Amino acid sequence: MPDPIPSTFSRSGQSLFSVKEVRALMNIEFERAARYNYPICCLLIQIDRIAEIATYHGQEVKSLILGDLVELVRGQTRAGDLLGCMVEDRLLVVLPHTSPREVTFMLKRLLAGARQMRFGSGGRTQAITLSIGISHNQHPEARNFDVLERVAEEGVAVATASGGDRFVETELYGLHERKREGMPASGHPDYTRIAQYGGEDYRQRLIDLMSTDGSLEQAAGALAEEIIARALAETQSEQMPIPPSSIDASKEEAYRREIDNLHRRIAKLTQSLGLTEQEIARLRNLKSVDEGVASLYREVQGLNPADARAELKKDLMSAIFEANLDLKRKSG
Amino acid sequence: MTEKDELQKDHGVLYLGIDLGTSRTSVSASNGVRETIESFVGYPKDPVARKLLKKDVLFGAEAREKRLSLNLHRPLEHGVLKFNKDGEDSESLRAAQDLVKEIVRLARPRKDELVYAVVGVPAQASINNKDAILQAARESVDSVMLCSEPFSVAYGLDMLEDVLVIDIGAGTVDLCRMHGTMPEDADQITLTSGGDFVDDELAKEISKAYPEAQYTKQMLKAIKERHSTVEDNVERIMVDLPVKGKPTQHDITECMQNACRRMVPPIVEGLGQLIATFDPEFQDRLKNRVLLAGGGSQIRGLDSAIQAYMQETLGGGKVIRTEEPMYGGSNGALKIAHDMPEEYWEKLK
Numbered sequence: 038m039p040d041p042i043p044s045t046f047s048r049s050g051q052s053l054f055s056v057k058e059v060r061a062l063m064n065i066e067f068e069r070a071a072r073y074n075y076p077i078c079c080l081l082i083q084i085d086r087i088a089e090i091a092t093y094h095g096q097e098v099k100s101l102i103l104g105d106l107v108e109l110v111r112g113q114t115r116a117g118d119l120l121g122c123m124v125e126d127r128l129l130v131v132l133p134h135t136s137p138r139e140v141t142f143m144l145k146r147l148l149a150g151a152r153q154m155r156f157g158s159g160g161r162t163q164a165i166t167l168s169i170g171i172s173h174n175q176h177p178e179a180r181n182f183d184v185l186e187r188v189a190e191e192g193v194a195v196a197t198a199s200g201g202d203r204f205v206e207t208e209l210y211g212l213h214e215r216k217r218e219g220m221p222a223s224g225h226p227d228y229t230r231i232a233q234y235g236g237e238d239y240r241q242r243l244i245d246l247m248s249t250d251g252s253l254e255q256a257a258g259a260l261a262e263e264i265i266a267r268a269l270a271e272t273q274s275e276q277m278p279i280p281p282s283s284i285d286a287s288k289e290e291a292y293r294r295e296i297d298n299l300h301r302r303i304a305k306l307t308q309s310l311g312l313t314e315q316e317i318a319r320l321r322n323l324k325s326v327d328e329g330v331a332s333l334y335r336e337v338q339g340l341n342p343a344d345a346r347a348e349l350k351k352d353l354m355s356a357i358f359e360a361n362l363d364l365k366r367k368s369g
Numbered sequence: 370m371t372e373k374d375e376l377q378k379d380h381g382v383l384y385l386g387i388d389l390g391t392s393r394t395s396v397s398a399s400n401g402v403r404e405t406i407e408s409f410v411g412y413p414k415d416p417v418a419r420k421l422l423k424k425d426v427l428f429g430a431e432a433r434e435k436r437l438s439l440n441l442h443r444p445l446e447h448g449v450l451k452f453n454k455d456g457e458d459s460e461s462l463r464a465a466q467d468l469v470k471e472i473v474r475l476a477r478p479r480k481d482e483l484v485y486a487v488v489g490v491p492a493q494a495s496i497n498n499k500d501a502i503l504q505a506a507r508e509s510v511d512s513v514m515l516c517s518e519p520f521s522v523a524y525g526l527d528m529l530e531d532v533l534v535i536d537i538g539a540g541t542v543d544l545c546r547m548h549g550t551m552p553e554d555a556d557q558i559t560l561t562s563g564g565d566f567v568d569d570e571l572a573k574e575i576s577k578a579y580p581e582a583q584y585t586k587q588m589l590k591a592i593k594e595r596h597s598t599v600e601d602n603v604e605r606i607m608v609d610l611p612v613k614g615k616p617t618q619h620d621i622t623e624c625m626q627n628a629c630r631r632m633v634p635p636i637v638e639g640l641g642q643l644i645a646t647f648d649p650e651f652q653d654r655l656k657n658r659v660l661l662a663g664g665g666s667q668i669r670g671l672d673s674a675i676q677a678y679m680q681e682t683l684g685g686g687k688v689i690r691t692e693e694p695m696y697g698g699s700n701g702a703l704k705i706a707h708d709m710p711e712e713y714w715e716k717l718k
Contacts, residue, residue, distance in 0.1 A: 339710040
């Protein structure tokens with residue numbers, strides 16, 4: 038049986054956290070990167086045609102390949118920066134202190150390494166390729182880790198759609214941010230109106246107005262007003278007050294931050310507990326616990342009847358006992 | 370001892386013979402362990418001292434050495450627990466309890482063994498004292514009995530008939546007449562001319578001979594333990610004692626001899642009393658079987674000095690020195706513990 042692939046992995050090989058917890062930790066890492074202004078890259082790695090491989094060659098082969106992928110990523114990344122987890126057969130990796138430019142070198146090595154991976158089945162040997170989506174915190178619109186993850190997911194989708202064996206950065210950070218901030222939907226009246234002109238020829242609109250109003254001057258005036266209205270609407274949409282749904286979102290964001298903080302505290306306490314337990318174990322080993330020295334006797338002995346003065350000693354023992362019993366009675 | 374502890378004690382029985390002395394406390398155990406410590410118990414004076422010493426209680430030589438940071442106790446003075454005007458001294462009782470705990474710990478009992486102890490107490494200890502010692506011991510053992518110290522010395526040497534025992538401790542000198550039964554009050558005499566008495570006498574002698582010499586009780590005790598003698602022909606005893614802060618050598622040979630010799634007359638007078646009140650037919654036999662035991666018996670030439678004084682005042686006598694003065698009492702107590710029937714232990718639990 039192959040070794041089970043851990044849902045999370047680290048250099049120690051220990052699976053300490055659930056996927057959710059790893060995501061929380063990645064969020065913390067993202068915030069730390071923002072706080073200390075260092076680059077951080079996020080990779081989502083998918084093995085091309087992994088679903089088909091599982092279907093045709095079985096889950097065991099899939100597990101083996103995923104295991105090999107984990108080993109490949111471990112081999113190509115630094116000891117201190119790897120934190121990853123398996124998400125639906127895809128490997129999520131965060132590389133702190135790595136710029137987008139630097140990560141491309143590593144990605145090329147990863148792709149090359151994956152091409153060397155082979156699996157044999159039914160007398161045939163097949164190569165493995167990867168589709169990798171990348172994202173990073175250097176983009177001005179990359180405001181949290183969720184954005185990085187979504188951008189990386191899109192990268193994987195684009196890479197897969199393009200035939201695989203490549204890495205893609207879509208750079209669609211802003212799109213996701215606007216969605217998150219509650220941009221007016223296409224049904225919004227101002228936006229609908231403006232959208233009517235999006236990509237249309239103003240001349241065609243002028244012709245339409247002329248056919249309605251008859252006068253070029255009036256049609257031009259109406260068009261000018263529409264253009265101004267459109268511009269104003271665009272400006273207003275940028276400055277639009279936050280709708281109630283966005284307030285909920287901000288609350289959610291606050292809760293998420295609190296949860297992140299709690300996770301961080303848990304992580305610290307866990308670490309502290311681990312250190313304390315280690316210290317206790319060390320002290321326990323240092324302290325020579327004295328088990329004592331066993332007595333010669335397993336049972337109460339009493340006088341030896343063979344003793345030449347057994348009778349005399351028996352009387353003496355009895356006298357000592359009586360004196361002590363008397364003392365016990367007197368002392369209550 | 371808790372009920373839970375008792376339930377787990379199925380491995381064996383450890384017998385302890387304890388000699389709870391003014392100066393030293395010794396234990397002999399049926400697991401082969403024999404230990405002795407000075408009967409000092411010290412508690413840190415304040416939190417600073419506690420932090421420095423890293424202990425809540427210190428024992429023996431360690432307590433003596435660090436006495437400046439401690440409230441130092443010698444729980445037994447003149448062979449008995451100290452009492453104040455309102456009754457027992459709670460500090461001394463606590464110190465005695467801690468001392469017994471420590472001596473039991475030094476015997477290294479296994480957790481799964483029953484611990485039965487016999488504690489030797491001064492021959493004429495009062496009921497209150499015996500009760501206090503029992504209280505102290507019960508904290509640490511499963512069952513405990515007390516017996517007279519000189520009796521335990523004689524029992525350990527299997528000298529139960531027509532023997533006079535002299536047990537010289539720091540606080541007391543116990544004299545006990547053994548005649549084949551349990552010694553009664555009339556068979557026992559307790560004198561206060563023990564080791565501490567010699568220390569006081571030595572201090573007087575030195576201050577008389579060398580008024581400028583500075584010393585403490587502990588210094589004199591250490592000097593006595595090393596050089597004590599009643600012999601005439603000995604090497605000169607030269608010790609360094611400070612004079613105005615400068616270590617100065619002093620010849621204290623005569624001081625030591627005089628101080629040690631002062632304990633002989635009261636002992637022989639006590640022996641005389643015990644002999645005189647004994648059956649005249651057996652008085653000679655009793656005089657010729659005098660057993661010298663206890664830490665004080667290590668004074669050089671003491672057996673000969675007592676014998677000579679007996680010759681002078683009682684017309685003769687023979688003194689035998691025990692081989693193990695430090696453990697004579699505890700060995701005897703251990704033997705009593707071994708010979709005590711099981712039902713007696715059970716009834717005293």
